[in-house]
Amino acid sequence: MSASHLPPTPRISPATAAAFGPEFVWGVATSAFQIEGANATDGRGPSIWDTFCRQPGVIADGSDGSIACDHYHRLEQDLDLIASLGVDAYRFSVAWPRVQPLGQGAWNPAGLAFYDRLVDGLLARGIQPYLTLNHWDLPEALQTEGGWVNRATVGHFVDYARGIARHFGDRVGSITTHNEPWVIAMLGHETGVFAPGVRHRASAIQVAHHLLLSHGLALQALRADGCRALLGIVLNLAPIHPASAKAADQQVARIEDGRLLRWFMDPLFRACYPEDVVAWLGSDAPQIEPGDLAAIATPLDFLGVNYYSRSVVSADGPVDAGTLGHALTEMGWEVYPEGLTELLQRLHQDYPVPPLYVTENGGAFQDQHIGERVADPERCDYIARHIEAVALAIRRGVPMAGYMVWSLLDNFEWASGYQKRFGIVHVDYSTQQRTCKDSALWYRDFLRSQRPGRAA
Numbered sequence: 001m002s003a004s005h006l007p008p009t010p011r012i013s014p015a016t017a018a019a020f021g022p023e024f025v026w027g028v029a030t031s032a033f034q035i036e037g038a039n040a041t042d043g044r045g046p047s048i049w050d051t052f053c054r055q056p057g058v059i060a061d062g063s064d065g066s067i068a069c070d071h072y073h074r075l076e077q078d079l080d081l082i083a084s085l086g087v088d089a090y091r092f093s094v095a096w097p098r099v100q101p102l103g104q105g106a107w108n109p110a111g112l113a114f115y116d117r118l119v120d121g122l123l124a125r126g127i128q129p130y131l132t133l134n135h136w137d138l139p140e141a142l143q144t145e146g147g148w149v150n151r152a153t154v155g156h157f158v159d160y161a162r163g164i165a166r167h168f169g170d171r172v173g174s175i176t177t178h179n180e181p182w183v184i185a186m187l188g189h190e191t192g193v194f195a196p197g198v199r200h201r202a203s204a205i206q207v208a209h210h211l212l213l214s215h216g217l218a219l220q221a222l223r224a225d226g227c228r229a230l231l232g233i234v235l236n237l238a239p240i241h242p243a244s245a246k247a248a249d250q251q252v253a254r255i256e257d258g259r260l261l262r263w264f265m266d267p268l269f270r271a272c273y274p275e276d277v278v279a280w281l282g283s284d285a286p287q288i289e290p291g292d293l294a295a296i297a298t299p300l301d302f303l304g305v306n307y308y309s310r311s312v313v314s315a316d317g318p319v320d321a322g323t324l325g326h327a328l329t330e331m332g333w334e335v336y337p338e339g340l341t342e343l344l345q346r347l348h349q350d351y352p353v354p355p356l357y358v359t360e361n362g363g364a365f366q367d368q369h370i371g372e373r374v375a376d377p378e379r380c381d382y383i384a385r386h387i388e389a390v391a392l393a394i395r396r397g398v399p400m401a402g403y404m405v406w407s408l409l410d411n412f413e414w415a416s417g418y419q420k421r422f423g424i425v426h427v428d429y430s431t432q433q434r435t436c437k438d439s440a441l442w443y444r445d446f447l448r449s450q451r452p453g454r455a456a
């Protein structure tokens with residue numbers, strides 16, 4: 001294949017380039033289960049995703065996380081790769097079962113040592129570690145006791161958070177409690193398409209409550225311990241648009257917005273759940289104990305927003321993204337950067353938000369292999385347009401603190417297995433060779449233009 005058919009690489013407008021101050025944090029993101037592999041190595045315990053992957057038919061290509069990108073064994077090389085991009089921060093997650101195999105009790109020194117090497121290796125390269133405590137890989141031992149449905153897991157998470165913060169808190173820039181609690185609750189416990197594969201709405205809503213509660217209590221515990229890292233949570237959010245002006249479509253959009261966004265933002269910032277969603281849930285509403293909501297509303301140092309697309313809904317159900325007139329990613333998600341500006345402005349207007357980070361943004365696209373080169377013009381375009389969308393939000397007054405591309409590497413895309421590639425770095429899974437795609441080189445060059453004088 002030749003390069004002549006490719007569109008030119010995107011150019012960032014001068015207004016956009018000027019919108020980001022010197023403190024703005026540029027980064028790339030990954031999560032433990034999606035890249036580490038080595039899931040039975042050096043004392044790591046099993047996670048719910050190891051168990052889930054063994055169920056026939058749940059992962060599109062029948063794969064699992066046992067090797068993934070073999071990041072556990074290729075750490076130094078991957079750290080050099082991250083440094084070569086010139087990013088300010090690297091967002092990663094700690095695999096709870098690697099450091100505390102049973103989810104409570106004994107810690108695993110070899111697991112902690114791996115993250116010591118990761119954190120120290122980042123710092124040595126001038127990159128801020130942004131640590132996430134829970135990116136979905138709950139220790140299987142806790143699942144056998146009910147997992148996130150069981151209120152006891154809240155206490156285990158707080159203990160885990162405390163142990164990690166005591167060990168790493170003075171070396172990392174930020175600690176995120178949970179990544180995308182909506183996904184853990186709803187995809188893990190309502191539709192069951194993600195681990196642990198439960199299909200029971202009341203359980204899902206209770207899980208969401210326990211995740212939020214554990215988040216708030218962890219923040220309180222870490223602050224009481226004097227943790228110096230910035231503390232926050234990461235939500236997957238999107239504008240939910242009604243398909244038409246019809247009252248029925250508007251009503252569905254309002255409830256869907258309540259289930260995705262207000263169900264998390266209202267308790268975090270107003271210490272209450274949205275009344276319309278509570279009424280809609282009826283007997284599936286969560287069991288809440290006195291003091292829970294006040295704990296959940298413990299002030300945040302930052303809020304992370306993962307943005308990929310919007311949803312358009314009607315009274316007949318979700319509208320097929322393919323009918324909306326915009327390009328789609330390989331996941332079938334509409335490319336809709338306007339939604340990111342809209343979302344960030346709405347968060348700023350409706351809630352007393354702390355500094356906001358876009359903690360994930362990116363897309364799965366088909367790569368084009370041209371000799372040694374891996375061209376991904378659609379991903380370049382996607383990232384550039386979303387950076388423009390963030391700049392517009394900043395110009396409209398939204399307190400933006402950072403932006404992170406999802407993802408550094410092609411990786412295990414959960415129920416899609418390895419078929420969907422989100423990386424700005426291509427991974428050849430047969431050799432584990434990493435190759436920067438055009439998007440990685442574009443991002444590196446963009447960051448250089450943002451940071452004249454800084455060596456990448």
Ligand code: IFM
Binds near residue numbers: 031034180360406
């Ligand atoms: O790969 C995931 C990530 O783990 C969480 N946010 C969405 C990404 C793309 O689906």
